[in-house]
Amino acid sequence: MVEQIISAQNIVKTYDTGEVHVRALQDLTIDIERGAMVAIMGPSGCGKTTLLNCLSGIDDINSGTIHIENTDLSQLDDNSKTDYRARRMGFIFQFYNLLPVLNAIENIELPLLVSGTRPGDARKQSLKMLDLVGLADWKTHKPAQLSGGQRQRVTIARALVNNPAIVWADEPTGDLDSQTATEIMDLMKSLNKEQGQTFVIVTHDSGIAKQCNRIIHMRDGQIENEEFT
Amino acid sequence: MDSLFGVSLTSILSGLMLVTSLIIALLIYIGWRHRLLLSMGFRNVIRRKTQTTLIVIGLMLSTLIISAAFATGDTVAYSVTNGTYWGFGNVDVIGEVKRDSPERIQQKHVEQVRQHFASNENVDGVTGTVKAYAPAINLDQLLSSPQAVLVGIDDLSFEAFGPLLSVSGCEELNTNALENINCQLDIKNLEKNEVYVTNLLAEEIQISKNETIRIYIENSPYDFKVKDIIHDNNIVSHFSNDGGWGGVVTNIESSRSILKNPLRVDEILISAQGGVRGTLDLIPGIENDFKELIKKNDLPIRTAQNKSEAIDFAELIGSIFVTFFLIFGLFSIAAGIMLIFLTFVLLAAERKAEMGMARAIGMNRLQLTFAFIAEGMTYNIVSAFIGAALGLGVSYALLQILESLVFDDFGLELSFHFNWTGFFVAYLLGIVVTFITVALASWRSANINIVRAIRDIPEPDLLKSKDTSFSGLIAATGASIWYLIWFVLVSLGAVLVFFGFIYGLTTYGASLLAGIVISAFYIWGVTHINHKKSKLLILWWISFNIIAFITWLLLRTKQWASNHQNTGGWALLMLLIGCIAVYWGGWISQQAFAYTAGMTLAIFSIAMMAVHFKAQARLTFTIASIITLWYWLLPLPFSLFIEEATTSGTAEVWQDPVNALFKLFGLGHADISGNIEMFFVSGICITAASTLFVIFNADILVRVAGFFQPILGGITPAVRTAISYPLASKFRTGMTLSMFTLVVFSLVVMATLNYNFTQLFTGEDAQGGFDIQIIANKNNSLPDLRTELINQGYDLDTEIRSIGKLQSHQFKMRPTEKINDKFKRYQVSGIDSDFIDNADFPLSTFAKGYSSDQSVMSALKNNNNFALGNPQIFIRDDGGFGPPPEGLQIEGSITELQETPWEPIAVTFKVADESEEQIFYIIGFVESPIISGTVPQWNSLFINYEAFSEMHKNNYPDSYFLVTNQHDVENTVRIANDIERSLINKGVQAISLSQKIQESASTSNAFSSLFQGFMSLGLIVGVAALGVIAFRTVTERRQQIGMLRAIGYSRKLIAFSFFLESSFIALTGIILGVSLGAALGYNLMTSPDFTDGTDIDVVIPWTRVLIVVGIAYLASAIMTILPARSASKVPVAEALRYE
16 A cells, blocks of 8 residues: 555635735645655646645645644644654755855755754765765855756755655746756656655646656646646 | 034034035935935835834934033033032132232222222122131031131122022022022121121031131131021132132121231122123123233232133033043944944845846936935934934933032032033934935945846955956056045035035125035036036136036046946055055154054055955955054053063064164154044054954854854754854944944943052052041141140040151242243142151152162151152143143153153252242152042142251141051041041041042042943944844845745744844954953053053953943843844745745
8 A cells, every 4th residue: 555645635725915815725635655756736826835835834724634644734833843844854945045154065964953963974964965966076165156056956955965754846946947957857856766755846847747757736726637647 | 512622513503504404405306306216215214113213223322422422511511600600609800919929918909999990880899808718616516627718708898799698598599599688698787706607618517507616717716606507609609619618708807807917808809790690701801901900000919710711611621521422422423323334234235136126127326325315314314303302311311420429529510401502413413424324325235236136146255356457556546546536526515515604604694605506506517517518518617617627537537437446446545545644643743543543544455455466355354453453452462571672672663663664764753642532543443453353264163163063962053054144244244243342342441441540549559658637727727736636635546656747838949950941839748757657659760879669758758858759740742631730840751761760850949938949859759640639738749847847937737647556447537537526626627538538439430430331322332233133134034044944943943043143243242342442451551651650550340341241242132032033933934935
């Protein structure tokens, strides 16, 4: 039997902006199996990023349940969710979100240090991960000294350094040229294959989505259809 | 207060009003031509309320400090002036006995003067009075005052001098009391055996109405019934305030009778028409008339300080107070200006993308600057007003404390007072200073690259120049000069308009109009200079010719200058200015501020030049900072061998290497001198250097933090980001660090100086080895205290170990070698062998042939031609506050004498009724600050008693100095009281010196605490700066906070990281300020030039310093908790999604 790493039932998320109530997710249900590489697609404003934020626990839902690795997120307080993220999740963002004042290796070891890994071990693991993404020679460079593709590789390394169960990626190639985008996708695919982590990728790009083994199409806060490749 | 730094306050106000009007006109212009820009500015004000509040607080602080300084000065000036008016009452011009005249003033002289002024309608009264010092005793309470003033008033000519006022029924002394018929007393009603006692004396000896007061004249007692207690005002206060002892008022005949001189007159008093306050304009004329009469008839009279002169002096005191507060507030004002600048630079950074977009769609730099100015002025106009008003409140609080702590001791009643001119000057000054700062910050912010702004690409390193060729350097220098000329042109224009306005306002209104028309015409010409066909432009060219040509040339070369300016050019220009300042300060004017500031500028300009030529910025500025700190803070690190270096002549190489170098070629400069402004200059230079040092090297701390990772554990990332972020924003961190450092530095220096001087003046040494001073009066002489005490049954042996005698007199003298100098009076004190044996007067230097303080004192005891000097007799050329000391003046200084062995200094005295001369040799100098504050008679030349008695015969000691067996305050006070009671018939006053010193120490401490409190206002600026930065940081790093939260940073860790970041800046500033302040304070207190050669064991008042910095840190911590909390509450998903 295939193990479901993510299981969300009837989740509702509304945004209250003064007089306007926006139902970003409407009674949405989704299950994702461990080791999958899932793409979430849809037009702007359909709720892709909201879904990713809610599933990863960085945003709260109004109703419904979300289980990650059989843990009910709604039962966790903020500190527990934070700790869970630090240990079991990795994040990749469109605009990299690296700390500009830290160099590549320091950026990568941040999640490890936060989750209590000994500094020496953290450095070793980070170097290994940096090597894995092909940037071992760039470890002392600050984000401003790296290209877009290199920054995204550092972000991926940071996302994977704590050996997470799930990697959340929000438009990971949105700010990259097509060749670099392909390289990044190849990298994520190989990591998915070799390390068995689950990847949930929000994207506009059908070319990127097609490289995943499952594509979820969203519209108006609901899943419109799914396709498996 | 009418003037500041010599410029009339009205003129300053007029100029400021003009500048403010121009600023408002500019705002109206912006609103009229660019309404959108104005709206942009205004809307931003309400965009972030917390940030706006902080900005308003920051902006108002400078105004607050200026306003508080003005109001404090105004109150002091008003109160001193008030006191002076009351002191003089209706007395306007005073004639007293000519000093060297053998003849005394007599009643006939009074008649002669009265007759002379009879036809002068400006004079409403002339009277003669008797004045003598006499001991006064309350026989019931057994309390005495040794120097009460016996005043004899002539009831026949007294009317013009106003009524005597009873205390009962008129407790509050004011103008109403003068008119209250129930308070008025008539001198005519005094019986022969009755007196009025002034309030000052009544309180001193606790005497009341109808009790008996005894006074001694020529050793004979006279008892009087106290008819009433009167206010020390009007004619009476003129006498009773003399020495602060209070007075006993009798009818003139009674006084003459007990003084056994029926015609005696001591002073002739003239009252002018106009009451107490309305006579100032008449006084000079009346006094000149009086002087002519004296000269013409060779009367034995000389004029004393008149009311008008006394009022001028009072106003000078007020002005000194304002200057003092302003100078000590300069650090806070500077910090305030830096905060304003920083605030607007941060605002600009926050809106960088918006500004980039605005520029992209066609808004020019000037328009962007206008938008910022509009916003800045909205904050400014409101906050400056709040600041000025709060300044009055601060001043009020300050003065309440001042009055209770300090002025009460001087008998000065403070009445809070401010004039609207001062208030508006502070308000407008706040507006103008803020406007200039905002305009500069706006101009800097508007100077953005559109692409960089929109894409948020970091600005290029300004220090790095592309063109490092020699020709490029020359061109760049030319470009820098281009900017300098514009600056000079605009400044000159502003100065001309400023003074033109004042001149136009005070003389011809037309010139004001002309000035405005000319300015407008010039500006029109600048904007139309390329319109070749305009006839008006030809007129413009003709009218402004040279200036027009310079303007044209500048406009034509604008692009060239903009393209060529770089670090190298600015560095060369700065180096040039620095060298000129060094030359002017060292070789032309001998001004330390120009010399030292020029030197600092030169050091940093060389560093900039090196960076221009590709030297590593970090290394270069680190070296430059170290050299600057070394230059300013010497001899601290070398103090261990500085003495050796001085004797071997190498000290100067360390202290002033430039001059040492020039001296090698015989081109060294003369000694340079500096005043109080050096405190500010040193603060700025030291702070700038240390800030640069930290900013360029603090990444070492990151490595240190890395080293401690195993200990720090989970907070390592917080520590790392807390240090990395501030270091990544060098400008804003540097500015905030400077503010903190500057204010803490100034506080520590002040605390160190105050503490050590207070210790010096009020330490055990200040007692000079004695415990009690007994003050006697020649009218009830005390030839031998020991015998008198034994006669009164006092147990002498149990309590007293030794009794020394001292008698003072002002002798005429001059340095013997200066045969052309006039003889001037100077106080000389004769001291007997008991005094000399027990005196513990530390000496700062002694003449050749003496090996110790003891050998000098021994020589003084045994030689009737030796004297002990006081450093105050040296000619003072430091231009310090207040008039220079009068009397004997000798060239040189204590420092010079300390450096080289010296021969005894000969001084010639006039003796034997000034018919003969006698030479005395000064063989040593006392450390004057230590002892002169305790006993006024110790501020003199000391000779032995035998020599003194030979010159000044038939007199008895003024004071006795006792060494008791028990030296503590409690016992010396008890013994002093016992002696006073035992000698009640002599009316002596016994003072416990330790108690006196203790009291003055607490006053001194309170006063210095108050000054430090005022200076601490600057800390609020530093704390506000941290708050502004912290809030800004949260906004700026919203997305990064989201990411950190996403990857596992807990809320606490985020908050802690932000808190740590602010703490890093605050603590670094505090550590820098404390160490630099302590170093400079130490250097000053160990510099003989600064301490008049007094040897001081410098102590840094760590407790006081730690309290101040503790409060500063606590305040900054509280200020940053709010933004840290807000950072921790950033919603993760939103932060990640939106900018």
